[in-house]
Amino acid sequence: MAGRAEIMPARSRVAIHGLEFLLGLSVVAGLWYLASAAVANKTLVPSPLMVLHAWVDLLRSDLPADVLASLVHLGIGYGLGIAAGLALAMLSMRFGAVEAIVDPLVEVLRPLSAIAWIPLAILMFGVSQRVPVFLIFYAAVFPIFVNTIAGVKQVDRQLVRAAEMLGASRRTIVMHVVIPASLPYVLAGARLSLGVAWMAMVAAELTGADSGLGWRLFWYQEFFAMDKVMAVILTIGVLGYLFDTLLRRLQARITRWSPDSAALDS
Amino acid sequence: MRPLAQRQWLPLLFFPALLAAWEALVRAVGQTALVPYPTGVLQALARTIGDGTLVAATASSLLRVLLGFAIGAALGIPLGMLMGRVQRIHRAIGPIIDSLRSVAPIAWIPMALLWLGIRGNAALFIVAYAAFFPFVVSAVQGARLIDRNLVDAARALGARQALMLRSVVLPSALPAILTGARIAMAFAWGSIIAAELAMGIKVNAGGSAAVGLGQLMVNTLYVRRDVNGLVLYMIVIGIISLAIDLAMRRLQRGLTPWRPI
Numbered sequence: 001m002a003g004r005a006e007i008m009p010a011r012s013r014v015a016i017h018g019l020e021f022l023l024g025l026s027v028v029a030g031l032w033y034l035a036s037a038a039v040a041n042k043t044l045v046p047s048p049l050m051v052l053h054a055w056v057d058l059l060r061s062d063l064p065a066d067v068l069a070s071l072v073h074l075g076i077g078y079g080l081g082i083a084a085g086l087a088l089a090m091l092s093m094r095f096g097a098v099e100a101i102v103d104p105l106v107e108v109l110r111p112l113s114a115i116a117w118i119p120l121a122i123l124m125f126g127v128s129q130r131v132p133v134f135l136i137f138y139a140a141v142f143p144i145f146v147n148t149i150a151g152v153k154q155v156d157r158q159l160v161r162a163a164e165m166l167g168a169s170r171r172t173i174v175m176h177v178v179i180p181a182s183l184p185y186v187l188a189g190a191r192l193s194l195g196v197a198w199m200a201m202v203a204a205e206l207t208g209a210d211s212g213l214g215w216r217l218f219w220y221q222e223f224f225a226m227d228k229v230m231a232v233i234l235t236i237g238v239l240g241y242l243f244d245t246l247l248r249r250l251q252a253r254i255t256r257w258s259p260d261s262a263a264l265d266s
Numbered sequence: 267m268r269p270l271a272q273r274q275w276l277p278l279l280f281f282p283a284l285l286a287a288w289e290a291l292v293r294a295v296g297q298t299a300l301v302p303y304p305t306g307v308l309q310a311l312a313r314t315i316g317d318g319t320l321v322a323a324t325a326s327s328l329l330r331v332l333l334g335f336a337i338g339a340a341l342g343i344p345l346g347m348l349m350g351r352v353q354r355i356h357r358a359i360g361p362i363i364d365s366l367r368s369v370a371p372i373a374w375i376p377m378a379l380l381w382l383g384i385r386g387n388a389a390l391f392i393v394a395y396a397a398f399f400p401f402v403v404s405a406v407q408g409a410r411l412i413d414r415n416l417v418d419a420a421r422a423l424g425a426r427q428a429l430m431l432r433s434v435v436l437p438s439a440l441p442a443i444l445t446g447a448r449i450a451m452a453f454a455w456g457s458i459i460a461a462e463l464a465m466g467i468k469v470n471a472g473g474s475a476a477v478g479l480g481q482l483m484v485n486t487l488y489v490r491r492d493v494n495g496l497v498l499y500m501i502v503i504g505i506i507s508l509a510i511d512l513a514m515r516r517l518q519r520g521l522t523p524w525r526p527i
Contacts, residue, residue, distance in 0.1 A: 021358055021360075027358075027359075044380060100280075101277065101280055111504045111511070112507065115456050115457075115463070116459055116504065117500070118463050118483075119486070119487040120497070120500065123487060123496070198370060199370040199372070201370075202372055203372045206373070206464050207463050208467075213373075214372075218468050221376035221379075229377060230377070236369050236373050237365040239368075240365075240370070241361075241367075
């Protein structure tokens with residue numbers, strides 16, 4: 001069996017893999033349909049068809065605005081988080097005094113998940129967009145910071161010394177040796193950051209915001225429109241999956257040359 | 267060497283000084299009701315330990331985390347091993363699993379509340395959901411790490427299924443699964459707090475129905491309006507995260523001593 005798969009032309013292999021996925025999808029959808037038929041309560045377990053219908057409905061009404069609101073939260077929070085994480089990492093590596101302060105601070109704050117900040121964030125900002133933005137920022141800062149430092153620390157000293165010996169300036173060494181060599185780690189950190197930021201976003205919107213996908217969940221729940229709740233849940237999943245795939249592709253493309261990129265891709 | 271000395275002394279001087287300055291500033295400005303300050307947090311600690319709420323809520327949250335963790339392991343490890351061994355199944359349901367994994371567990375809270383009610387089982391569902399996926403992912407990796415030669419050798423020597431499982435499959439897959447368990451546990455702890463916060467904020471739990479740390483925080487935020495209490499609970503949550511990670515690392519070292527972490 002395995003031998004036959006090896007010699008099969010690539011195109012028909014793709015077709016078979018596609019068929020296998022369609023089969024899996026229909027089995028899962030079928031089980032879901034059976035469950036909804038068995039429960040026979042469209043509030044408790046809406047059938048896949050109802051959810052699909054609700055989803056098409058929402059696409060024409062609320063969903064685009066909710067997705068946009070969530071993306072704005074994510075864009076601002078994640079952008080600030082990545083920028084701050086990178087800046088802090090670079091400053092700590094350049095200046096010992098910064099490292100002496102930032103390092104213990106990070107070690108103290110890192111175990112404290114973004115979720116635990118929700119009540120204090122609500123108190124500080126009120127129920128508003130600023131709660132998810134703050135939480136996304138907080139969640140995104142640590143993975144990128146930690147990975148950037150790890151990435152720079154693992155840069156081969158020999159390469160730096162070789163460049164120094166050949167008369168490269170500090171600037172050239174940073175630009176042409178340190179940054180390329182640490183890039184796979186930085187990108188892996190950016191992907192980790194996005195994963196936790198996505199979770200923090202949903203939790204913050206659910207509890208402390210008045211817009212976005214997470215907020216919509218309870219909005220529909222108050223009308224017991226569970227088919228719409230399910231449609232929003234699935235939208236959250238598909239969008240999260242798309243973002244992760246996008247970053248993974250980007251990571252693979254940018255660091256194609258690096259043996260680290262395969263090892264860090266998990 | 268100067269940098270080393272600086273590195274040791276600076277935080278030791280800086281952080282106590284910062285806390286003292288913070289306390290003095292809050293008292294000087296007279297905003298003790300709005301801004302948390304160190305001695306206020308200590309007072310909150312003494313009060314919540316005194317009336318037993320802190321310990322009870324922490325125990326209630328932790329218990330649900332352990333239960334959800336066990337459910338996630340019981341469902342996730344077999345599915346992951348299956349997906350890791352049979353490529354077809356992996357291709358068929360891999361993308362579905364990945365999409366469901368990308369749903370923040372907390373997004374299920376409206377459905378979970380409907381299915382399981384507010385008495386804590388909704389939070390249990392969220393925790394189990396959160397713990398499930400790290401187990402699946404790590405079990406897939408673990409199953410792939412099993413050396414075919416070892417399996418063939420064991421089979422040639424006449425090993426039955428049970429022996430095969432115990433002495434070949436498990437030891438090969440265990441390191442990866444334990445790494446997954448560590449992630450699952452951290453994830454579960456974050457999710458229980460999120461679930462309890464959402465339940466506390468969005469649903470009137472009607473008094474004493476299964477109160478965990480999250481509900482206690484909501485109560486402190488909206489009813490007591492006690493900032494020091496909030497900061498105290500955040501510190502407790504952080505310390506428990508650290509303790510959980512430490513315990514899981516120790517477990518990993520104990521169960522797979524042949525493997526560096």
